[in-house]
Amino acid sequence: MNKKNFLSYFNASAKDWRDWRWQFGNRVTRLETLENIFRKTVLNKDLFKAVNPFYPMAITPYYLSLIRNNDTKDAIFSQCIPHPQEINFDKSAEDPLQEDSHMPVPKLVHRYSDRCLAIVTENCATYCRHCNRKRFWSPTKLISLNARLQKMIRYLIRSPQIREVIISGGDPLTFNNKTLEKILASLKAIPHIEVLRIGSRIPVVMPMRVTKELCSILKRYRPLWFNTQFNHPNEITTESARACQMLQEAGIPVSNQSVLLKGINDSAEVMKNLLYGLQKISVRPYYLFHCDPVKGCTHFRTDPKKGIIMMEEIWKQSSGLCLPQYVLDVPGSAGKIPLNVMSKAIKNDLKNHKHFFDKFQ
Ligand code: SF4
Incomplete structure (x- = not known):
């Protein structure tokens, strides 16, 4: 239609x-x-x-x-x-990255020493079927924004090693401007928080949320980085390009974190069109995530070797500006293992995380 x-x-x-x-x-x-x-x-x-x-x-x-x-x-x-x-819940877990066990206070994930992730809402404009946080869609216990924000702020004040906060969810841009500004202002008021980052799929699923008023608010909290998630070239439309352009004109760099999805973008042709399309709207391809072994997402997972071969093919033909890091996220603070090229070091990394990697076969 x-x-x-x-x-x-x-x-x-x-x-x-x-x-x-x-x-x-x-x-x-x-x-x-x-x-x-x-x-x-x-x-x-x-x-x-x-x-x-x-x-x-x-x-x-x-x-x-x-x-x-x-x-x-x-x-x-x-x-x-x-x-x-x-x-079909085979070989999958609700929370394979063990985010819930890295929450010193409710909804604040602290996996890496210098940054943390603030889950400020469980709401999304559109529920993506491949979401790695789909366990939050029907929360058993709702925590109000005020309650979670107060605890987060208290933890951040006593954690001077944290210099960057990633505001995510759910989708933080489902809040109205006033609420969003309250979150940004509370975080920005902590002296050692140097950088804010927003993770949002809004430019892709509801680009009209990016308004002049929103941009003028975001502009006040720079340095503020914006990460979105385009997964297919058909998502690059006049409306989504306009939303990204408005953010960029407000001085907010926009980067993209795709997920490798079976049957959707796991061919070199589709992925290349997506990456070239992003470059044309000045959105930097930042990460291509290997799909996590999340309960409810089994049918989206591909073999990582297929992803590596696909990225090697694109890598041979394309400028570095179009190339995201293809990564496998592993639990805890081990971080994201780059899969771009099968170097010896990467093979060793994969061996070290074999128990986890095996789930992707
Ligand atoms: S917008 Fe983000 S958090 Fe919401 S369902 Fe999609 S991937 Fe998950």
């Missing part, structure tokens, strides 16, 4: 479409809505109903409108429509 048909289905105006609150308020969360939109759907109702209690669905009309074919061969469809394989 194209944008025009979406507007008529939702009885909305073009102005509504450009309003992020409208997009957020009209997220598609029910099977019946999908069936109406797609008319003929490939969804198996029973399986959909089985997946939904574990991993609910929420998709902005904008992101849904990027679907070109109503089936799992479509890169956007696969990233946002629930799949029966999500409840």
